[in-house]
Amino acid sequence: xxxAVALTISLCGVAALAxxxxxxxxxxxQGLNSTPEYVSMSDYDFQSLNLGLNQEYLELFLFQDGLxxxxxxxxxxAGLTPEDQSLVEYMRxxxxxxxxxxxxxxxxxxxKPCNYSFPFNTVQEFISLSQKVTRVGESAAYGFLEHLxxxxxxxxxxxxxxxxxxxxxxxxQFAGLFPFPFWFIPTITQSMAWTLGAGFITSCxxxxxxxxxxxFPSLNATTGSNGxxxxxxxxxxxTTNATAxxxxxxxxxxxxxxxGEQAGPDLAYNTTTLxxxxxxxxxxxxxxxxxxxxxxxxxxxxxxxxxxxQIYGEDSIQTVNGTVFVLVTDSDLFLTPYNLSLIDxxxxxGPALYGAG
Ligand SMILES: *[C@@H]1O[C@H](CO)[C@@H](O)[C@H](O)[C@H]1NC(C)=O
Ligand SMILES: *[C@@H]1O[C@H](CO)[C@@H](O)[C@H](O)[C@H]1NC(C)=O
Ligand SMILES: *[C@@H]1O[C@H](CO)[C@@H](O)[C@H](O)[C@H]1NC(C)=O
Ligand SMILES: *[C@@H]1O[C@H](CO)[C@@H](O)[C@H](O)[C@H]1NC(C)=O
Ligand SMILES: *[C@@H]1O[C@H](CO)[C@@H](O)[C@H](O)[C@H]1NC(C)=O
Ligand SMILES: *[C@@H]1O[C@H](CO)[C@@H](O)[C@H](O)[C@H]1NC(C)=O
Ligand SMILES: *[C@@H]1O[C@H](CO)[C@@H](O)[C@H](O)[C@H]1NC(C)=O
Ligand SMILES: *[C@@H]1O[C@H](CO)[C@@H](O)[C@H](O)[C@H]1NC(C)=O
Ligand SMILES: *[C@@H]1O[C@H](CO)[C@@H](O)[C@H](O)[C@H]1NC(C)=O
Ligand SMILES: *[C@@H]1O[C@H](CO)[C@@H](O)[C@H](O)[C@H]1NC(C)=O
Ligand SMILES: *[C@@H]1O[C@H](CO)[C@@H](O)[C@H](O)[C@H]1NC(C)=O
Ligand SMILES: *[C@@H]1O[C@H](CO)[C@@H](O)[C@H](O)[C@H]1NC(C)=O
Numbered sequence: 001x002x003x004a005v006a007l008t009i010s011l012c013g014v015a016a017l018a019x020x021x022x023x024x025x026x027x028x029x030q031g032l033n034s035t036p037e038y039v040s041m042s043d044y045d046f047q048s049l050n051l052g053l054n055q056e057y058l059e060l061f062l063f064q065d066g067l068x069x070x071x072x073x074x075x076x077x078a079g080l081t082p083e084d085q086s087l088v089e090y091m092r093x094x095x096x097x098x099x100x101x102x103x104x105x106x107x108x109x110x111x112k113p114c115n116y117s118f119p120f121n122t123v124q125e126f127i128s129l130s131q132k133v134t135r136v137g138e139s140a141a142y143g144f145l146e147h148l149x150x151x152x153x154x155x156x157x158x159x160x161x162x163x164x165x166x167x168x169x170x171x172x173q174f175a176g177l178f179p180f181p182f183w184f185i186p187t188i189t190q191s192m193a194w195t196l197g198a199g200f201i202t203s204c205x206x207x208x209x210x211x212x213x214x215x216f217p218s219l220n221a222t223t224g225s226n227g228x229x230x231x232x233x234x235x236x237x238x239t240t241n242a243t244a245x246x247x248x249x250x251x252x253x254x255x256x257x258x259x260g261e262q263a264g265p266d267l268a269y270n271t272t273t274l275x276x277x278x279x280x281x282x283x284x285x286x287x288x289x290x291x292x293x294x295x296x297x298x299x300x301x302x303x304x305x306x307x308x309x310q311i312y313g314e315d316s317i318q319t320v321n322g323t324v325f326v327l328v329t330d331s332d333l334f335l336t337p338y339n340l341s342l343i344d345x346x347x348x349x350g351p352a353l354y355g356a357g
Contacts, residue, residue, distance in 0.1 A: 021040025026281040036152035038105055045153065046106065047212050048144040051190050053102040053111050054211055055137045058197055059164075060095035061116045062133055063088055078123035079236045080174060088130075091167050097311055098160045103208035105153055113212075124233070127174045132353045133197075134168035135323045137161075138188050140193030143340065157327065160335075166339050172180055178243040180319035181321040181357050183311065184286040187337045188325055192284075192351050193218060195271075198264035207305040208265075215263050217271045221326050222253040223306075243357040248308035248318055254281060255295070255301040256349030274345040278302060283345065284351070285324035286311050289343065291332035302328065306356065318356075325351035 040046040067088055075085050096325045103110040103216065120126040148154040161289040169179045191214040198215055225245045280291040281304040290309055294302035310316045327343075327350030335343055 006109060010032065023024075032149050036319045037150065037335075038152055038156065039150060040105060040153070044147070045149050046109070046209075047104055047133035047168060048148060048190055049102055049153065049157075050109075050111055050209060051194060051211055051213060052137075052141060053106065054114075054201070055193065055197055056095050056099040056102060057111070057113045058200055059130075059133060059137060059167075060092055060099060061113065062130060062200075063092040064094065065116070065118050066120070066123075066130065067092065068255055070123050070126070074123055075127060078127070079176075080123065080127075082237070084174065087170060091170070094163055094167070098163075101156065101160060103265075103294045109209055111208045112205045114208070115202045116200050117202050120202055124175070127171055131168060131171035131175055131177075132323055132355075133200075134171060136188070136196045136354070138168055138255040139188045139325070140190060142185055142278065143187035143189055143193075143337070146338070164209060173238055174236050176237050176240055176243075178241070179239055181243060181317075182286050183317060186284050186286055186324060187340060188284060188351065189341045189344055192325065192327070194264075196351060196353065198269065201252055201265040204265040207302060209266070211264075214344065214356075215269045215271045216327075216347050216351075217257040217259050217261065217273060218263075219254060219256040219326070219352040221352040221354050222255070223250070223354070225355070246294055246306055246354075246356045248306055248320065250306050252281070252306055252326075252354075253301070253303050254304060254326075254328060254352075273348055276349045278328045278330065278348045280329045280332045282327045282329045282332075282347075282350075283307050283320055283324060284327070284340070285320045285322075285336065288319075289335050289340070290319055291329070294328070306354075320354075320357045324354050326354045 028244040040049055072082060072085065118129060122127050138161055141157060145154045145157055172179050194211055195216045222247050229242050257271065257272045259271050263269050263271050278294055278297055280293060283290045290307045292304045292307055294304050296303045307320050309319045312321050328348040329343065329346045330348060331346045333343060333346060
């Protein structure tokens with residue numbers, strides 16, 4: 001540690017005691033001298049945090065459902081030891097804590113747990129879905145965290161989401177995938193997160209506040225990959241090099257619903273779009289949005305290709321790797337993570353989760 005008292009060396013070499021130097025205080029920074037208020041400060045905060053709370057509950061009940069549905073033997077047959085199962089249980093408890101944090105902030109208006117339906121029949125499908133759902137939760141929170149009016153809440157939310165990112169990594173390792181085949185976590189908008197999450201929620205207490213984000217028409221992306229690597233089912237591992245599930249430049253079929261479908265909890269929402277004609281596939285991955293043109297376009301389907309670009313040129317890494325987000329848009333608007341929400345009015349359908357590796 002630095003000494004509390006500074007020593008001044010005089011010209012003749014005699015050390016003399018001087019008044020303590022003030023600690024370095026760089027100018028700038030925000031919120032350093034105020035008493036933090038851990039409250040929602042705007043409708044934007046409330047809607048973002050209430051979405052976040054719904055997402056935490058979704059994860060909590062997803063993990064619970066997987067633990068309830070499969071026997072210890074079924075987990076072991078999928079290569080997951082009793083300790084691995086305990087780790088999933090530990091992650092479930094982390095969600096309890098995250099939900100409590102958000103409930104404390106939202107107070108009487110906080111959402112309560114809903115009923116859920118998760119489409120998995122095997123341990124592998126459970127792990128794969130958990131890998132995807134935690135990707136959505138992490139990317140959604142990072143998308144709005146720096147836009148919250150309450151910076152204090154954003155700062156603690158970041159502390160929760162860093163844990164969620166570790167969960168996402170652990171599920172990838174359970175699935176035998178490379179733990180984090182990217183240099184940056186992609187961010188998505190609240191409406192994208194709600195579009196991906198709402199379908200798992202069947203019914204909610206009528207007292208729950210409505211989640212006021214847009215539900216886009218749903219989108220499927222078909223890659224031809226069946227989740228195996230060269231026909232071999234991956235086994236749990238800390239890391240493995242063999243994680244390419246798709247190939248850059250490969251053809252991808254997209255099919256989507258028209259707007260106006262009743263969807264979401266209690267079918268109380270309608271899917272909507274403000275966009276015009278479908279023209280591009282928008283790939284949200286790492287630092288930016290990469291667009292690829294659509295071919296063979298109908299009102300509800302098209303073909304495109306997986307981007308073959310690197311984030312910082314040839315010596316870096318592929319833009320698309322891991323589980324990324326793909327949407328159909330009417331425009332190839334240039335956007336970066338901080339202004340990504342400007343894409344929402346251009347979304348025809350999606351996102352779909354695209355497992356590239
Ligand atoms: C709950 O929402 C209502 C209506 O928006 C608002 O008047 C009230 O202050 C909120 N209560 C809390 C505890 O935030
Ligand atoms: C994705 O990342 C993994 C791990 O680094 C690597 O083995 C794989 O080749 C990458 N895929 C692409 C398309 O670059
Ligand atoms: C959950 O489903 C059960 C059984 O259908 C129903 O009784 C209950 O009211 C539902 N709860 C919520 C919160 O929707
Ligand atoms: C895309 O659809 C076409 C026409 O139905 C089909 O021939 C092709 O195999 C599909 N490609 C993928 C990657 O699913
Ligand atoms: C996945 O596809 C590969 C080759 O295309 C095939 O060898 C393998 O049996 C398939 N696996 C499953 C589980 O369908
Ligand atoms: C893993 O892949 C990297 C390149 O992504 C390569 O440099 C390394 O040699 C591979 N390691 C093994 C053990 O195959
Ligand atoms: C899959 O097999 C092909 C052909 O044998 C090989 O070139 C490729 O490296 C293998 N990919 C992985 C991820 O092992
Ligand atoms: C997407 O795929 C699922 C499962 O195959 C199917 O039930 C759903 O109808 C498809 N949706 C669209 C928009 O193609
Ligand atoms: C959804 O659309 C139907 C008819 O298309 C309409 O009756 C209903 O009020 C709409 N619901 C919402 C929540 O907008
Ligand atoms: C995103 O980055 C890739 C790789 O640097 C680049 O090819 C692509 O044009 C970028 N997209 C946009 C919209 O800037
Ligand atoms: C468009 O569809 C036609 C007929 O299904 C097919 O032959 C052609 O390969 C497709 N083109 C592209 C770019 O997908
Ligand atoms: C496609 O959409 C346009 C405009 O929404 C409509 O006029 C046309 O009938 C639709 N075509 C099909 C095949 O549904």
